[in-house]
Amino acid sequence: MSIVLYDLCGRDAERRFSPHCWKVRMSLAHKGLDFETRATPFTEIPKIGGGFSPTVPVIDDGGKLRRDSFDIALYLEDAYPDGPTLFAGEGGKAAARFVESWVQSTLGPVMMGLIVKDIHDQLGDADQAYFRQTREKRLGRTLEEAQAGREGRVDTFRSALQPLRMMLGHQPFIGGQQPLFCDYIVFGSLQWARVISPLKLLADDDPVALWFERCLDLHGGIGRAAVAA
Amino acid sequence: MSIVLYDLCGRDAERRFSPHCWKVRMSLAHKGLDFETRATPFTEIPKIGGGFSPTVPVIDDGGKLRRDSFDIALYLEDAYPDGPTLFAGEGGKAAARFVESWVQSTLGPVMMGLIVKDIHDQLGDADQAYFRQTREKRLGRTLEEAQAGREGRVDTFRSALQPLRMMLGHQPFIGGQQPLFCDYIVFGSLQWARVISPLKLLADDDPVALWFERCLDLHGGIGRAAVAA
Numbered sequence: 001m002s003i004v005l006y007d008l009c010g011r012d013a014e015r016r017f018s019p020h021c022w023k024v025r026m027s028l029a030h031k032g033l034d035f036e037t038r039a040t041p042f043t044e045i046p047k048i049g050g051g052f053s054p055t056v057p058v059i060d061d062g063g064k065l066r067r068d069s070f071d072i073a074l075y076l077e078d079a080y081p082d083g084p085t086l087f088a089g090e091g092g093k094a095a096a097r098f099v100e101s102w103v104q105s106t107l108g109p110v111m112m113g114l115i116v117k118d119i120h121d122q123l124g125d126a127d128q129a130y131f132r133q134t135r136e137k138r139l140g141r142t143l144e145e146a147q148a149g150r151e152g153r154v155d156t157f158r159s160a161l162q163p164l165r166m167m168l169g170h171q172p173f174i175g176g177q178q179p180l181f182c183d184y185i186v187f188g189s190l191q192w193a194r195v196i197s198p199l200k201l202l203a204d205d206d207p208v209a210l211w212f213e214r215c216l217d218l219h220g221g222i223g224r225a226a227v228a229a
Numbered sequence: 230m231s232i233v234l235y236d237l238c239g240r241d242a243e244r245r246f247s248p249h250c251w252k253v254r255m256s257l258a259h260k261g262l263d264f265e266t267r268a269t270p271f272t273e274i275p276k277i278g279g280g281f282s283p284t285v286p287v288i289d290d291g292g293k294l295r296r297d298s299f300d301i302a303l304y305l306e307d308a309y310p311d312g313p314t315l316f317a318g319e320g321g322k323a324a325a326r327f328v329e330s331w332v333q334s335t336l337g338p339v340m341m342g343l344i345v346k347d348i349h350d351q352l353g354d355a356d357q358a359y360f361r362q363t364r365e366k367r368l369g370r371t372l373e374e375a376q377a378g379r380e381g382r383v384d385t386f387r388s389a390l391q392p393l394r395m396m397l398g399h400q401p402f403i404g405g406q407q408p409l410f411c412d413y414i415v416f417g418s419l420q421w422a423r424v425i426s427p428l429k430l431l432a433d434d435d436p437v438a439l440w441f442e443r444c445l446d447l448h449g450g451i452g453r454a455a456v457a458a
Contacts, residue, residue: 088323090317090321090405091321091324091404091411092317092318094400094404094405094409095328097396098392098393098411100396101399102331105394106391163330163331163335171323174323176322177323180323182320182323
């Protein structure tokens, strides 16, 4: 039986933009597991498993529900030890938390100000109302204000990627010679933007852009095949 | 026979401030290896092994010289597989490169502007001349100019540590439940400042400060025992 991934979607059910769901989707593919996705608008999340989780991703693995992208990756590593590893050992598992914290604290806030209105515009009506209310409260201003003047902040975003750019001088993936979950953590954020926004975030010759292109090609190109902006 | 670590020193030969040498010192202790340090001023580095390396750390392991802190850690992991691991697997090895790049690109430049004149002042005469010439060329201004107004930049430094701070909400070390080389990469930078400068960099209740205190206690407290500012 396939694993089911409840996957955030836009007005177009095929637009799958959640960075956290992408981490899981790539992880499922990495492990070579059969899975199907279930398009889930924000306002339908409470119906999953009778209110199992306030957020997606959620997976249903033969009746067992799991939530939170990092916890799901840990679960997959334990439950499917015969598939390719997502962490390559305990050190990789621990360091992936650092990569996650780096993305959340440095990339996330900058990116939100670059694409938050674009996200809104791709949502269905009920989700638009939910998204505007919750995000404007969190941001302390309107979505339009948050995204205004974004062109002037693209360089801030590019600068924030400098640790990754420098690392790519040593190796092709954060996981080393091959991608690991830590790559999918960062990939998820860039794919979030790619799927939802026409804004050009990276220069074509940026080593980070080249790494992202490599990630888009992984696992039969599931990242590249996604409906994008 | 003990491994010899050529270790950067100040005017006081017991003041060992190099962040990169501290990474190696902690790694040697972590592996449980016998080692001795050899106090090495900047201007004596070219004499090691007849010009073996332009920088320290350098180690001499029974006549085999090795240089570069990361390469030395990889060497120790391979050469001494029976000691506690420094990486806990290939994933940890790869991710340590990311941690290194994060420190170099985000913490290093900020810290230089906080302590560069203090470093100079702790060096011997010949090293002071060398250090001023090379660093002023690199910085494009005098050491005094680079460090001026540093109190106003402490908050920038603290903000730059946010990824580590956030990660510490999940686990006590970057390596997970136990420290690994990736911890020593960051520790080296904070110990650099502790040994060379009286500037208070962290609030006492900062989770990063608490992590640093844990690191100072490791391996018999070799970090805490060091001559400090």
